[in-house]
Amino acid sequence: MGTAAVYPRVRMGETLPRSSEAWVAALRAEGAEREQALSDLYALLLRAARFELRRRRAALSHVRGEELEDIATQAADDALLAILAKLDQYRGASRFTTWAYKFALLEAGVKLRRRGWQGREVVLEPDAxxxxxxxxxxxxxxxxxxxxxxxxxxxxxxxxxxxxxxxxxxxxxxxxxxxxxxxxxxxxxxxxxxxxxxxxxxxxxxxxxxxxxxxxxxxxxxxxx
Amino acid sequence: MSNQDDTRQNPLERLLGPTAPEVGCDECFDRLDEFVELELADFDADAAVPGLRAHLEGCPACREEHDSLLALVAGG
CATH class of the missing domain: 1.10.10.10 (Winged helix-like DNA-binding domain superfamily/Winged helix DNA-binding domain)
Incomplete structure (x- = not known):
């Protein structure tokens, strides 16, 4: 079966509706089917990372937009790697997309908290x-x-x-x-x-x-x- | 939430965290997706994943991630 007929290209930020089982199967497949699934998953993760950026924008007003976009990209990159490494741990307790989102939100959240404290002293004595x-x-x-x-x-x-x-x-x-x-x-x-x-x-x-x-x-x- | 009430009554309560048994950060992350979907479906997420709610009261970072996942999934 032609891969393109199963997983036609979609615009960035959109993903094809797949069942959770289909997501896992496609990510474990080889060749074009896997490449398409990776592309779709990356778009989904980038969407989640940008969602997190928007939620925290008020606290990051001093950070340039370009840097924020870099953070979103790095978060999506790291989340994708984590998901592929932990794919066997997905048990279907939630939809695959919900399971995947949490990795992107974690990576984005960690990076944004660290960026927010960049250059700030961590007080380790009780003068607070x-x-x-x-x-x-x-x-x-x-x-x-x-x-x-x-x-x-x-x-x-x-x-x-x-x-x-x-x-x-x-x-x-x-x-x-x-x-x-x-x-x-x-x-x-x-x-x-x-x-x-x-x-x-x-x-x-x-x-x-x-x-x-x-x-x-x-x-x-x-x-x- | 009772925790917020406690905070108003006594600043120590916020510092000292939840009194109920709680999971750690790793288990919280492992089960956060399941917990959020149960919440959105109006199932008893607290019964299904005991200790996770208490952890969210005591850990601001996990609470932020929970709130973000809930909002993201709820928004489609």
Missing amino acids: WSAFADRGASAQQTLERDELLRALAAAMDGVLTPHQRTVFVALALSQVPIDVLAERLQTTRGALYKTLHDARRKLRRELVAAGYLEDQPAKAGEDKR
Whole structure:
């Protein structure tokens, strides 16, 4: 069968309607059929990456349009490679296009967060307490907040390891994007979140014991991490 | 969301993240597509993928990716 009759060329940004099974089969095929599927998939990934750029444009107003387009292209390139490497992991729990989109959104999101923090210092010491200043707070509320923050600072000193403290300060207090911190500490997002999770659990336990927080029944449940 | 209510009541709650059991970033990514399609189909995504919603409350990066995928797929 002539490939062109099955997968006629479409304009950039459009993809042919395929079933999920047809997507996987075409990507595993050889020759022109696979080339067409790759082309269609790339168009789909580029569309998703540009979608992400548009969602974040307000936060990236200082970045030139050409650079943003480069980021979208790189995200689509990297997503395509990831998808081809993980094609065997697609189990059909969602439509293939939804599964593929998430790779492009991940790549675009990571690149945009890193671009947004390019040249910015990552604060690893807890001088970010001012983030909790509330201009509308009453004197009593300010006193209560300050007491809570002092209790948190004491708990951080008392129960966290140096690495847990560094990760908690950066991610929770300074709100550094997790991908940015992962790149600077040369680790993975999953490993950092595990550290953050452990730090949070230790701090919560300490603050509950000190009477600053109520115990949460959900903590008794099995953690899925 | 109760988490936002907690944040207004006590700034520690946002810092300390969700109290419910949660998946990690890797499992969140693995199952995000399934979760989003269940949400869009009005199925009980939280029951099908326990712990993912709690993770979205505690991880801003995964939450951004969830919100983007939901919006992209919902828009066709």
